[in-house]
Every structure is written in C-alpha cells, then in structure tokens.
Amino acid sequence: MALIVQKYGGASVANLERIKSVAHRAAKAFDSGNDVVVALSAMAGETDRLIELANRISPLPSKRELDVLLATGEQTTVALLAMTLESIGYPAVSLLGYQIKIRTDSSYGSARIADIDSDNIKKNLAQKKIVVIAGFQGCDSNENITTLGRGGSDTSAVAVAAAIKADKCEIYTDVEGVFTADPNICSKAKKLKEISYEEMLEMASIGAKVLQTRSVEFAKKYNVALHVRSSFNNKEGTMVLEENLITEKMAVSGITSGKNEALITIKKVPDTPGIAAKIFEPIAEAKIVVDMIVQNSLKDQQTDMSFTVPISDFKQAFDISEKTAKEIGAQEVVGDKNIARVSVTGIGIKNHSEVAPIMFSTLAQENINIIIVSTSEIRISCLIEAKYAELAVRSLHTAFNLDDDKSNNVSLYYGGGKK
Amino acid sequence: MALIVQKYGGASVANLERIKSVAHRAAKAFDSGNDVVVALSAMAGETDRLIELANRISPLPSKRELDVLLATGEQTTVALLAMTLESIGYPAVSLLGYQIKIRTDSSYGSARIADIDSDNIKKNLAQKKIVVIAGFQGCDSNENITTLGRGGSDTSAVAVAAAIKADKCEIYTDVEGVFTADPNICSKAKKLKEISYEEMLEMASIGAKVLQTRSVEFAKKYNVALHVRSSFNNKEGTMVLEENLITEKMAVSGITSGKNEALITIKKVPDTPGIAAKIFEPIAEAKIVVDMIVQNSLKDQQTDMSFTVPISDFKQAFDISEKTAKEIGAQEVVGDKNIARVSVTGIGIKNHSEVAPIMFSTLAQENINIIIVSTSEIRISCLIEAKYAELAVRSLHTAFNLDDDKSNNVSLYYGGGKK
Numbered sequence: 076m077a078l079i080v081q082k083y084g085g086a087s088v089a090n091l092e093r094i095k096s097v098a099h100r101a102a103k104a105f106d107s108g109n110d111v112v113v114a115l116s117a118m119a120g121e122t123d124r125l126i127e128l129a130n131r132i133s134p135l136p137s138k139r140e141l142d143v144l145l146a147t148g149e150q151t152t153v154a155l156l157a158m159t160l161e162s163i164g165y166p167a168v169s170l171l172g173y174q175i176k177i178r179t180d181s182s183y184g185s186a187r188i189a190d191i192d193s194d195n196i197k198k199n200l201a202q203k204k205i206v207v208i209a210g211f212q213g214c215d216s217n218e219n220i221t222t223l224g225r226g227g228s229d230t231s232a233v234a235v236a237a238a239i240k241a242d243k244c245e246i247y248t249d250v251e252g253v254f255t256a257d258p259n260i261c262s263k264a265k266k267l268k269e270i271s272y273e274e275m276l277e278m279a280s281i282g283a284k285v286l287q288t289r290s291v292e293f294a295k296k297y298n299v300a301l302h303v304r305s306s307f308n309n310k311e312g313t314m315v316l317e318e319n320l321i322t323e324k325m326a327v328s329g330i331t332s333g334k335n336e337a338l339i340t341i342k343k344v345p346d347t348p349g350i351a352a353k354i355f356e357p358i359a360e361a362k363i364v365v366d367m368i369v370q371n372s373l374k375d376q377q378t379d380m381s382f383t384v385p386i387s388d389f390k391q392a393f394d395i396s397e398k399t400a401k402e403i404g405a406q407e408v409v410g411d412k413n414i415a416r417v418s419v420t421g422i423g424i425k426n427h428s429e430v431a432p433i434m435f436s437t438l439a440q441e442n443i444n445i446i447i448v449s450t451s452e453i454r455i456s457c458l459i460e461a462k463y464a465e466l467a468v469r470s471l472h473t474a475f476n477l478d479d480d481k482s483n484n485v486s487l488y489y490g491g492g493k494k
Numbered sequence: 495m496a497l498i499v500q501k502y503g504g505a506s507v508a509n510l511e512r513i514k515s516v517a518h519r520a521a522k523a524f525d526s527g528n529d530v531v532v533a534l535s536a537m538a539g540e541t542d543r544l545i546e547l548a549n550r551i552s553p554l555p556s557k558r559e560l561d562v563l564l565a566t567g568e569q570t571t572v573a574l575l576a577m578t579l580e581s582i583g584y585p586a587v588s589l590l591g592y593q594i595k596i597r598t599d600s601s602y603g604s605a606r607i608a609d610i611d612s613d614n615i616k617k618n619l620a621q622k623k624i625v626v627i628a629g630f631q632g633c634d635s636n637e638n639i640t641t642l643g644r645g646g647s648d649t650s651a652v653a654v655a656a657a658i659k660a661d662k663c664e665i666y667t668d669v670e671g672v673f674t675a676d677p678n679i680c681s682k683a684k685k686l687k688e689i690s691y692e693e694m695l696e697m698a699s700i701g702a703k704v705l706q707t708r709s710v711e712f713a714k715k716y717n718v719a720l721h722v723r724s725s726f727n728n729k730e731g732t733m734v735l736e737e738n739l740i741t742e743k744m745a746v747s748g749i750t751s752g753k754n755e756a757l758i759t760i761k762k763v764p765d766t767p768g769i770a771a772k773i774f775e776p777i778a779e780a781k782i783v784v785d786m787i788v789q790n791s792l793k794d795q796q797t798d799m800s801f802t803v804p805i806s807d808f809k810q811a812f813d814i815s816e817k818t819a820k821e822i823g824a825q826e827v828v829g830d831k832n833i834a835r836v837s838v839t840g841i842g843i844k845n846h847s848e849v850a851p852i853m854f855s856t857l858a859q860e861n862i863n864i865i866i867v868s869t870s871e872i873r874i875s876c877l878i879e880a881k882y883a884e885l886a887v888r889s890l891h892t893a894f895n896l897d898d899d900k901s902n903n904v905s906l907y908y909g910g911g912k913k
Binding site (some may be wrong): 091128131132134137139140141143144146147149150153154155157158159162163167168169171173218219220252258349 | 510547548550551555556558559560562563565566569572573574575576578580586588590591592610617628637638639774
C-alpha cells in the first residue's frame with residue numbers, strides 16, 4: 076500500500092470519455108489498496124479558449140481577473156472527475172486551490188507556491204476518498220485566486236506529492252515518456268527509461284515540452300521521484316530521478332532544439348571597458364532575459380556584440396539596442412529571427428571531454444555554421460540557422476549513437492558517480 | 495450619493511457585447527458618485543449546459559460536485575465583467591461566494607444563506623472599486639462550494655444589499671418589470687409601477703418568472719426595496735415594496751397561470767375519521783408537497799379525494815396513492831396532468847369580497863369548469879383544464895379591468911391601510 080499522486084494533463088481529460096478512463100485508472104490504483112490523489116489540468120484547449128475570450132475584452136486584461144477566469148478550467152475537470160468516480164462507486168471529493176490550500180505569492184499568471192497546507196487532503200484520504208485536486212491554481216494570503224503559469228498543473232502535483240510525502244508521483248500525459256529527441260523531428264528517437272532531474276531541467280527549459288521546468292525544480296528540491304507516462308496505454312514511461320539512482324548512466328541523454336529565440340548583433344562597438352554593461356543594463360531593466368552572448372573582436376579596438384533574447388521580446392530589445400548603439404557610437408544593429416538552438420544534454424558531459432568535439436564535427440560535416448556556443452555542466456548548445464535545426468537534431472542523434480532501438484544499448488556510458 | 499446593488503441575469507451577460515453594456519451601466523452609476531456592487535448570473539444557457547454535462551455522467555450526479563461545476567458559470571461572468579470595467583478605466587474586483595463570504599448551510603443545490611460577511615465588499619468599496627460579486631453561490635462552514643438553486647442570483651443580490659445596507663437594489667432582467675399578466679399570453683398585460691412583497695411572493699411562486707421567491711422573502715424580511723427593470727433599455731421598471739409604501743393600491747395586481755401541477759383523485763374512499771391522514775402521510779414521508787386538496791362527499795359514507803402535486807413528483811405520488819387506495823379499500827386512483835392553475839392576486843382581495851364572485855362568474859361565462867379552489871389572504875386560485883388556461887387569464891384580465899393601457903387607471907382600488 077502506497078500514497079500515490081497521479082497527474083493528468085489536458086489531453087487526458089479532454090472529454091467525458093477520457094475523464095472516464097482517468098477515473099478507472101485512479102480507481103484501479105485505489106482498489107490495489109493505495110491512497111490516491113489525482114491532480115488535473117483543464118480540458119485540452121480550454122485555457123487557450125479562455126485567454127482568447129479575455130483578449131477580446133482587452134489585449135492586456137486584468138491579471139487578477141484573468142486568473143479568476145482561467146481557474147474555472149480546472150474547477151470544471153475536477154468536478155467532472157469526482158462526479159465520475161462517485162458514479163462508479165468510488166467516494167471522491169474535489170478540492171480547489173483555496174480549499175487545499177495551495178498558498179502562493181500574488182504574482183498573478185505566474186505565481187510561486189509558498190506553502191501547502193496538506194491537512195484537508197490528508198483528512199479526506201483518511202476517510203478513504205479519492206482526492207481530486209485542481210492543478211495550476213492556488214490562492215494568495217488575501218484569498219485571491221492565482222495561477223502558476225503554463226504547465227503549472229505539473230508543479231501543483233509535484234508540490235502536493237512533496238507536501239503529503241507521497242511514495243509516487245505519476246505524470247500522465249499524451250506522450251509515452253521522455254525521448255532522446257522530439258519524435259516528430261527524429262523518427263529514430265527512443266524513450267528513456269530514466270533521466271536525472273538535472274538533465275530533465277536542461278531539456279525542459281529548451282524545448283522538450285514534457286514537464287514544466289518549475290515542477291522538475293520542485294521534484295529535485297524535495298526529492299520526489301516522477302514517473303512520466305501515457306494515459307492512453309499501460310506502458311512504463313520514464314522515471315525522473317536523482318542522479319545517484321540512475322542505473323544506466325549515459326553520456327548523452329537527449330538532443331533538443333528550440334526556435335524561441337532571436338539574435339541581435341550590435342556591429343562595430345568601440346571596445347572599451349564597461350561597454351558590455353552599457354549595452355545589457357537597459358535590456359535587463361526592461362526585464363528581458365539575455366541568454367547566449369558572444370563578442371567577436373575586430374581590428375581597431377572594435378568588436379561585434381551578439382546575443383539572444385526570447386523571440387517575444389525581440390522588438391523591444393532591438394529598439395533598446397538601437398538607442399544604446401547611438402549613445403556608444405556603434406555602427407548599426409542587426410536582428411535575426413531565423414535561428415535555432417540545438418542542444419546535447421547528458422550527465423556524462425561533465426566527465427566526457429569528447430562530447431563537444433563530436434558535436435562540432437558532426438555539425439561541420441553537415442555544413443552547418445555555428446553562430447554561438449554556450450555550455451553548462453551537462454549541456455552543450457549551439458546556435459545555428461533555423462532551417463538546419465531538424466537536420467542537426469537527426470545528425471547528432473546518430474552521432475551520439477542514440478538511434479539504436481535496443482534501449483539499453485548506448486555507446487558512451489557515464490561510468491562514475493558524482494564528482 | 496448612494497450605495498447601489500445592481501443584479502444582472504443571464505440574458506444580460508449572455509455574451510461579451512452584453513457584458514460591455516452592463517459595464518457601461520455600472521460605470522454610469524459609479525460616475526454619478528455612487529458606490530456600486532454588481533451581482534451576476536451565469537451566461538444565459540450556461541447553467542443548463544453544465545447540468546446536461548453532469549447528467550451525461552450520471553442521472554444523479556454528486557450534489558457537492560455539481561455545485562462545484564455550476565459555480566464556474568458565475569465565476570466566468572464576474573471575471574469577464576471586472577476585466578471589462580478595468581479595460582474602460584474603472585477599478586473593479588470580482589468576488590466569489592467564498593471570498594465575500596456568503597455563508598450557507600450545506601444543502602447543495604438549494605443552500606440557504608445563513609450569514610454574509612460584508613467586510614470584504616466594504617473594504618473594496620472604500621478603495622473606490624466597483625465590486626462584482628458572483629450570484630447563486632456561497633460556501634458552507636467547511637469551505638465547500640454551495641449553490642442557492644434556480645434564480646439564486648436574485649437572492650444573492652438582495653441578501654448582499656441587506657447586509658451592506660444598500661440604498662437601492664436594482665434587478666436587471668430581460669423583461670421590463672412585473673406585468674399584470676404574462677404578455678405572451680395576454681397582449682393587453684401592462685407593466686406595474688409598484689407591487690408589494692406579498693403580492694410578488696404569491697405571483698413568483700405561481701408562475702411569474704421575474705424573481706426567485708426566496709429573494710422576495712429576503713427583501714421583505716430585511717425591507718430591501720427592489721427595482722425590477724430591463725437591462726436592454728433605460729425605462730423605469732417595477733418597484734417591489736412594503737405594502738405601506740404602495741401609492742396606488744389596486745384590488746387586483748395580476749393574473750397568473752401555471753401548468754406545473756398534476757391532479758390525483760382517489761375514488762370512493764371510505765369516509766372514516768383519520769382517512770385523510772392515511773392518504774397524505776406516506777406522500778409527505780416521500781417529501782412530496784401536496785397543494786390543493788378537495789373532498790367530494792358521495793352517498794354511502796364514501797368520498798372522492800382529489801389533490802395536486804408538482805408534476806415532477808406525479809409518478810411517485812400516484813404509485814403511493816395506489817398502494818394506499820388498496821390498503822384503505824378505495825375504488826381506484828385516477829391521474830390528470832392536463833390541468834392548470836389560474837390565480838388572481840392583489841392586496842385588495844382581503845378587503846374586497848367581490849373579487850371571488852367576479853372570478854367564478856367570469857370563468858363560468860367562458861364555460862370553464864372549476865375543479866378546485868384555493869385561497870390565501872391576497873390570492874384566489876382555481877384549478878381548471880389546461881387547455882383553458884390562456885383564455886382564463888385573458889378573460890380575468892379584462893374582468894378585473896387590467897386591460898386599460900393607461901397604467902394609473904384601475905377600477906378596483908384598494909382603499910384602506912393594513913387591517
């Protein structure tokens with residue numbers, strides 16, 4: 076007997092038939108003698124529909140009221156699932172963010188969980204009820220409804236699992252787990268049996284849309300083992316675990332690509348001390364996150380400064396840069412939205428110096444020019460022309476021997492424990 | 495400067511255009527220097543849509559969860575209205591049942607308001623915000639969401655008006671006020687300028703679908719003057735007031751009809767003491783409300799016992815009656831769903847003995863047979879064949895001189911004060 080949290084995403088509760096299927100899966104876990112908490116998203120498409128409705132009122136609707144509106148999405152699915160469970164003979168109760176309570180700060184639309192009062196969940200579990208909780212939503216200290224941002228239901232599930240000290244946290248989605256690459260881009264991508272929190276974080280933040288980044292941070296912080304799997308079949312999915320618990324350590328776990336960034340280059344910047352601060356301070360003040368930066372030295376004490384920003388902030392960052400360029404006497408500012416970031420992620424990268432050269436030579440063989448390189452301890456990213464993104468993913472997938480469909484057979488093992 | 499509660503029904507918030515119109519009306523009241531509280535229903539049809547969704551899961555869905563589901567309807571409209579107000583420059587805040595708080599008992603689906611904590615509303619009014627409150631919903635002492643039943647938003651508005659001691663409570667609807675008869679039945683029906691709580695109660699409970707009965711009881715109890723009017727134009731509607739405040743006292747205020755009852759007759763009942771108890775006790779135990787009752791004595795110590803029940807309880811009441819009939823040795827049970835109740839309502843009835851004879855003779859002139867008569871202090875109702883209902887309403891409307899379209903000119907004035 077265990078305490079299990081199951082989280083189901085929008086595709087898994089998209090209609091009454093799917094909700095019925097979720098009810099039967101939860102009931103099966105309950106029948107096996109487990110205590111079961113189910114966290115739900117809104118029906119697939121519902122959150123977008125509500126945002127579109129709000130945008131018909133205003134392009135910038137009141138953030139507080141938008142959260143009140145969006146919270147109806149999960150309120151609907153938890154009521155329908157609890158009803159369905161009751162109708163097939165399983166005592167159930169729905170709990171909304173403020174009823175649980177999931178206490179957050181007051182950052183409407185992207186609230187952070189401060190505290191979870193797990194008493195109400197535990198009380199209902201003790202009464203042998205299946206507890207159905209609304210993901211994505213919380214409440215601040217003044218009882219205002221808040222939401223946690225895109226994918227926030229994952230975070231709700233993981234945070235609740237941590238708060239009630241659940242034995243398992245199963246994340247049910249419309250994919251079968253975490254893959255070595257996006258199967259839509261790379262047909263030879265294969266499902267990973269295990270992945271570490273750190274790898275998942277790197278991959279989540281750069282385009283593997285399986286889990287919200289913050290939910291993985293939460294899982295890592297509170298050491299909640301996640302099982303990412305499909306609600307459409309009974310196959311085992313991918314375990315997201317502490318690095319120490321990974322049984323088969325691979326040098327490279329996955330190849331990802333993303334096209335959410337734009338490149339800005341300020342040409343012929345006078346290369347004097349403090350010039351970088353002059354360029355990036357006004358951008359930071361506008362709360363725009365700059366990611367990759369590269370400085371190419373030219374002759375005559377001049378340099379070209381290139382950096383990437385989220386594509387949604389491109390226009391604003393470009394305008395700021397043009398202003399700065401004038402002030403510092405740079406030549407001109409050039410923008411480029413046709414770029415992609417391709418990344419190789421793996422806990423073995425910190426021990427395997429050959430990963431970077433393999434990556435660069437593979438891209439070179441395909442005649443793909445690398446604009447910028449950035450690295451973390453377990454990831455190497457290259458900025459390239461957008462049109463080569465898919466080719467790059469497939470080539471790197473092959474180069475790192477991830478194509479093999481015998482999932483236990485990978486060539487570059489990561490032998491050691493943590494350094 | 496006054497404190498105003500405005501309540502808008504489902505037709506008044508049926509889409510974003512209508513919600514915009516509501517926002518402008520509330521803003522206008524605010525601009526005139528008033529403190530404004532707006533109570534809303536769900537969009538027209540939304541509650542029915544949600545009930546239908548729940549019924550696809552189960553014919554008897556969990557009552558608690560149904561309330562969680564239904565509460566999303568008002569949550570959606572209050573968020574959209576508050577957003578709309580903010581978008582046109584008026585500070586606004588939405589408050590849900592549990593945020594206000596509207597404390598109720600735990601009778602899901604038909605909860606009764608026990609207490610309203612008005613602090614949150616007052617705090618927001620003091621900050622010069624338009625406060626948009628969700629009608630229809632409350633919460634019990636365990637923070638469970640409850641709903642107040644059909645038309646519950648009226649009750650929310652009146653209860654809040656009473657709690658915050660509002661100067662006015664305006665009920666905006668898709669009709670222009672309370673009419674002397676249903677204009678769909680009687681083309682000569684005219685709008686009343688005023689009506690007493692008592693008359694409104696009698697008329698609300700028997701088919702004039704303008705206000706929920708309970709909201710009128712609340713208004714009467716806390717002496718909240720209601721102004722029932724249309725949200726589709728700026729015409730004055732009908733004031734619902736204490737009898738003492740009615741300036742033009744009419745003997746008869748309105749003619750109503752309803753087809754929500756069915757007639758059951760138990761034939762040849764042995765007329766012995768205690769026989770009525772034997773018949774009606776098992777029906778009362780099934781929580782079926784019997785309204786009109788008539789006993790026709792026959793010869794040989796036998797009687798025919800006829801009574802009406804809500805049409806939705808007909809089958810159950812009929813089965814119970816058949817069982818009782820066997821036990822007491824009655825001849826047979828006959829049911830009739832093709833009946834209607836026609837009622838004449840007016841505070842003058844208690845002082846004008848001629849109202850009843852006029853009613854009976856008018857029906858007789860049209861060859862309409864009266865099956866049962868029931869009376870209250872200010873109402874006389876006759877049960878007739880359903881097919882004559884519309885004819886009866888029109889004939890009585892004419893007989894009591896309500897047809898005149900000069901609204902101040904009625905023939906039977908009620909001269910006195912309260913007896």
